[in-house]
Amino acid sequence: MNVLDFDIIRPYNFQEIQKAIPRILNDSTFHLMMDYLFSPEIKEELISNLKAASTVHEFQLALTLPSIQSIIKKTSDGISYSGFENISKNGSYVYLANHRDIVLDSSILGTILSKLDLNTPYITWGSNLMVSPLIVDLGKSNQMITVFREGSPKELLLNSQRLSSFIRKSILESNKPVWIAHRKGRSKNGFDKTDVSILKMLTLSGKSDIISKLSELNITPTAISYEWEPCDAMKVREIYLSRDGGYVKSKDEDFNSILGGLTGDKGGIHIAMGEPINDKIKNIDLSTINNNEFIIKAAELVDEQIYKNYKLWPSNYLAYDLLNNGTKYSGEYNNDTKVILEDRYNQTASITKEDNKEIRELFLMLYANPVINKLKFSY
Secondary structure, X not given: OOHHHHOOOOOOOHHHHHXXXXXXXXXXXXHHXXXXXXXXXXXXXXXXXXXXXXXXXXXXXXXHHHHHHHHXXXXXXXXXXEOHHHOOOOOOOEEEEOOOOOOHHHHHHHHHHHHOOOOOOEEEEEHHHOOOHHHHHHHHXXXXXXXXXXXXXXXXXXXXXXXXXXXXXXXXXXOOOEEEEOOOXXXXXXXXXOXXXXXXXXXXXXXXXXXXXXHOOOEEEEEEEEOOOOOHHHHHHHHHHHOOOOOOOOOOHXXXXXXXXXXOOOEEEEXXXXXXXXXXXXXXXXXXXXXXXXXXXXXXXXHHHHHHHOOOOHHHHHHHHHHOOOOOOHHHOOHHHHHHHHHXXXXXXXXXXXXXXXXXXXXXXXXXXXXXXXXXXXX
């Protein structure tokens, strides 16, 4: 597989970014976004810096980082983080992460890494999310790798091999980390479970044995949690309508999910960096299991760290108690949490156009599942 094969999935190089900047600046939606995020004076300064950018890093400093910082300031109570001592400045990692928000999960990680003077990653991005030329230009200018999700079985295999090879080349040759969700699409029900097909994809490249194929990528489980999920109502609606086959994704739904994730209230946000799973997967005895069983064990190692490191919020504890009609965690939340949770449920019922026991249970599970998962490893 030669380097030309990567052209359809790789991020823009800076020459391509320079061509994209005028298109971005001529897009009316971009200016609406900037007007929401910044005062006229700051907007003017950022656009001037954007025009003067001469590297990918300068593009991110001019536009991406200020935009994410403004979004966080406007829609959250701030970011906290832990575990970043587990990675080194000169290391390159595959950040295998749980996935809650389309744009912000990887963007917030990039913001923290930049603050700590650590290398920011390429990010994987589903082709279904390229909903407009502006989104494509902004994404590919911000180190986006395209993941193709549709096609014949042969095309899907080829695309998986290409993606796997690009990620391996990034880690081993370019010393460039990569963020990738541990499952296809966002978690809709709060249950973060690693999809073994993601790990299988990572083993489609490389010439060594399966343990070495994974260990040389420095796979590092990464957990993000939001006190309030900005798209909780839309997620519950999708699950509810999907149960009887009544869910059909609307033309603008992906764009609305992107917008909702950016503008919705989030409360607190936390990212926990785990430890690379290299040592543990090297200790798995391949003489007693086959490759598929090995992949399952590797996925369980990722899940264990995500569950244990996931920061629980008052909203999670309250939802767990309500779901179980108990008071086990009553000391972890107060009446303000109850009021906000109930208001968010009412918004969910309004969007779903139903108010019944099933919808309420789906809503509570979205917030309670992280508690349920953490309890599995509370030894």
